[in-house]
Amino acid sequence: MKGNNSAAIQLLRKMEERACKPNLVVYNTIIDSLSKDTLVDDALNLFSEMMCNGVAPDVITYTSLIHGVCKLGEWKEATRLLHEMVSKNIYPDVHTFNVLVDTLYKDGMVLEAEGMVEIMIQRDIEPNTVRYNSLMDG
Incomplete structure (x- = not known):
């Protein structure tokens, strides 16, 4: 809609x-x-x-x-926005990571998606149900 x-x-x-x-x-x-x-x-x-x-x-x-x-x-623009965001001391939250990981998996970029999940874990951002569903789909 x-x-x-x-x-x-x-x-x-x-x-x-x-x-x-x-x-x-x-x-x-x-x-x-x-x-x-x-x-x-x-x-x-x-x-x-x-x-x-x-x-x-x-x-x-x-x-x-x-x-x-x-x-x-x-993806280049997504990466640019992500870097710009962090450079302004605005840090990605679980929703930001959900968007990135879900899209990476859907585009067949499994290694990149798993790398993003590793970053989440390093930052103590707990994956939610949406993230676990994407992980299982991947």
């Missing part, structure tokens, strides 16, 4: 017109919807706009973007 992204962006623009500064939750909601609908270029543009407006991203922002680029098989 696709989100109504155009209506969400119109609402965002109306907020800006009325001097109601959108916050991180507003941006994250739209970025997540755009990313899930594989409108990654639009999501990345909104991400840039968000930062230009002084709204700092968080783990949810980056996880949404990583999910979107992974759905398109853009």
